[in-house]
Amino acid sequence: MSTTRASAAFPAGAVSGPMGIFGGTFDPIHYGHLRTAYELLSTLRLPEMRFMPAGNPPHRDATFASNDQRLEMVRAATAGQPGFTVDDREMRREGLSYTVETLAELRAEAPHRPLCLVVGMDAVLGLPKWHRWRDLLSLAHLVVAHRPGWRAPSMGPLGELLVDHGTGTVSDLHDLVAGRIYIHAVTQLEISSTDVRALIGAGRDPRYLMPEGVRRIILESGCYARKEVARG
Numbered sequence: 001m002s003t004t005r006a007s008a009a010f011p012a013g014a015v016s017g018p019m020g021i022f023g024g025t026f027d028p029i030h031y032g033h034l035r036t037a038y039e040l041l042s043t044l045r046l047p048e049m050r051f052m053p054a055g056n057p058p059h060r061d062a063t064f065a066s067n068d069q070r071l072e073m074v075r076a077a078t079a080g081q082p083g084f085t086v087d088d089r090e091m092r093r094e095g096l097s098y099t100v101e102t103l104a105e106l107r108a109e110a111p112h113r114p115l116c117l118v119v120g121m122d123a124v125l126g127l128p129k130w131h132r133w134r135d136l137l138s139l140a141h142l143v144v145a146h147r148p149g150w151r152a153p154s155m156g157p158l159g160e161l162l163v164d165h166g167t168g169t170v171s172d173l174h175d176l177v178a179g180r181i182y183i184h185a186v187t188q189l190e191i192s193s194t195d196v197r198a199l200i201g202a203g204r205d206p207r208y209l210m211p212e213g214v215r216r217i218i219l220e221s222g223c224y225a226r227k228e229v230a231r232g
């Protein structure tokens, strides 16, 4: 476990305080993502929540919308919310994109800044399949956002990890740069990108499932307007 203390000596111009990192395929981004990110930003007192769209996800099929379209949707969705930023480094990276590499890059850029990787409870259950998953906690904290229908594991490698690294104290995420797991219940919005794509593929309107700017990009580009978008 990393017990390195956060330092006030950030490089000039850098934002201080923990950076939240919200990764996902965002195919498309929707209010389930945005509400979760917003609640964590305010509850954990994060000065920044960085949206990190995945480029070429190792664990799943190719995305339906292109990289450019997904990035445009994430930018449209987050514009105007103080603290929300977008980082497209995973899309620019050649080959497979691994979270641990992204965290290592961010750690090198800001050695003393706490990093808080946000993962949904469903994603955390698949954590042992992630590349070098045991290294993640030496680079960042994990912030686990509850999602409808999921429970924290109490046994197995993940259960043990939670016993060893779990914390219920927000200030740990500010005082240490990495190494803690914080589980936080967020307002449960039963929206998934898969269902949104299926709905659009069936010719229905995704209005009110996502910001209007995102809906407009989807309708204008026609990126999900095919029958096969229901796959997934």
Ligand code: ATP
Binding pocket: 023, 024, 025, 026, 027, 031, 032, 033, 036, 118, 119, 120, 121, 122, 123, 145, 146, 147, 186, 188, 189, 190, 191, 192, 193, 194, 195, 232
């Ligand atoms: P798909 O249906 O294609 O799997 P998704 O809606 O789960 O997509 P992702 O881009 O894969 O979206 O998710 C990124 C992150 O957001 C993951 O950590 C996931 O657990 C979380 N997430 C997705 N939907 C919700 C939701 N409705 N509420 C809270 N968190 C969510």
